[in-house]
Amino acid sequence: MTQTAIPFIFMRGGTSRGPYFRREDLPEDRDTLASVLVAAVGSGHSLNIDGIGGGAAVTTKVAMLSRSEDEWADIDYFFAQVSVEDRLVDFKPTCGNILSGVGPAAIEMGLITPTGDETEVRIRAVNTGAKVLARVQTPGGELTYEGDATIAGVPGTAAPIALNFMEVVGSSTGAFLPTGNLRDEIDGIEVTCMDVAMPIVIARASDFGLSGHETAAEIDANTDFFARMEKIRVEAGKRMGMGDVTKSVTPKFGLLAPAREGGTIATRYFMPWNTHPSMAVTGSQCLASCALTPGTVADGLLDRPEQSPANVILEHPSGQIEVLVEFDNADGFSLKSAGLLRTARKLADGKIYVPGSVWKGF
Structure with a gap:
């Protein structure tokens, strides 16, 4: 059976990395989507030898982007945490490090047009409803990854990406203190x-x-x-x-x-x-x-x-x-x-392939 090709960008976001997809290029059904992501990452093996994961939880993360219908946001960011070995996908949390790459990835995908030397991207985290304003460096209207910013856990320097998180209290449980107690x-x-x-x-x-x-x-x-x-x-x-x-x-x-x-x-x-x-x-x-x-x-x-x-x-x-x-x-x-101040860098792009038995595509 032939394999199914899916366009993607492979990016480091903060101190994590993984594939960034357009949501429209993936199956809508959540169970099928999970199977596709397991195959793409290679979950089920400690080295993710049959996928592009890196054998650690910070390298088996996935971002899925789309234009937002929210009145405030430009981009909807849907996150998935794929396990390294257990073939599990968790759609409940979000990830701020992977979010660091959402602004640049959205520009790379043509979902956002740069506006001057710095481009503001308003992001809605689909998993939690959190709203984040990202400021991406686009000197002369061109996206750049080079700059003088450093973050612990990543070698070298890169262009700074400023993130301002809003309305994040109780984003998952609805309460600052979900048990009602300070301790x-x-x-x-x-x-x-x-x-x-x-x-x-x-x-x-x-x-x-x-x-x-x-x-x-x-x-x-x-x-x-x-x-x-x-x-x-x-x-x-x-x-x-x-x-x-x-x-x-x-x-x-x-x-x-x-x-x-x-x-x-x-x-x-x-x-x-x-x-x-x-x-x-x-x-x-x-x-x-x-x-x-x-x-x-x-x-x-x-x-x-x-x-x-x-x-x-x-x-x-x-x-x-x-x-x-x-x-x-x-x-x-x-x-x-x-x-917070983060950085990101595009590492590769192209198509990732999953077995046709997992998903035949559209």
Whole structure:
């Protein structure tokens, strides 16, 4: 049987990478779509040997773009997290790193026309409803990937992409604190369950006998930690109103510790069954919000900024990420917006092929 060819752009977005498709080039049916993405990425093998995945959760991500019918947005961004080995596709979360490449990809695909030296792209994250304003460098009306911006976890420099996230509180659960509490105790561990851009169960590293400064590899080798963390995450998911999350990558899990490298606070972020090699963009917003909120598990781990906007510097395994948070403390912590600087680069384009037995195409 012949194979089915699907046009795509292969991009690095922030500290992740994967294929970017036009939504119209893929099957509408969600089950068939999942099968196509599993085949494209090569899920089912630790090296993704029969697809273009890179054998890690940050390299098995997919973006699907279309012109938006939303009154505010220009582009609809539909995200899929494909598992490395389990042939699973999760359409619930979004990804801020992959989102970093949405503006450039939309221009590459002809969905957006550059407007001067900088082009604003208004993006609606279909999975969560979040709205993000991306500013892409287009000097002389031409898209560029070259520049002087650097981000931890990516070698070299590139053109900056400024992201401003709006209306991200309760994006998945409908509430800033989905359990209604600043702290909950699960399996003897105090956690803060928070939903800002990404729902996360957040704990202190010390409560697991960790410093919070271990490398990603060191934590990944700690099977006892992951077993206990997953038990807490699954129970927290129920309390957050997310149902049975045993096969879902959300809620994610995060650890906090005092900073050591001049940052605001040290963080470790989980995807959730292994340690993120750096930091997720969506996760950074939630962890920064937790750090700024009095009464959470962050209490005592930092000198909490009181003036808005605050530049929250999160230390992570590959370096640091800065989140500019605009908030109001008049009646408890209230997030207005969160801004980050990311980069992206087009790596390849063309057609990806999936077996005709998976999908015959249109």
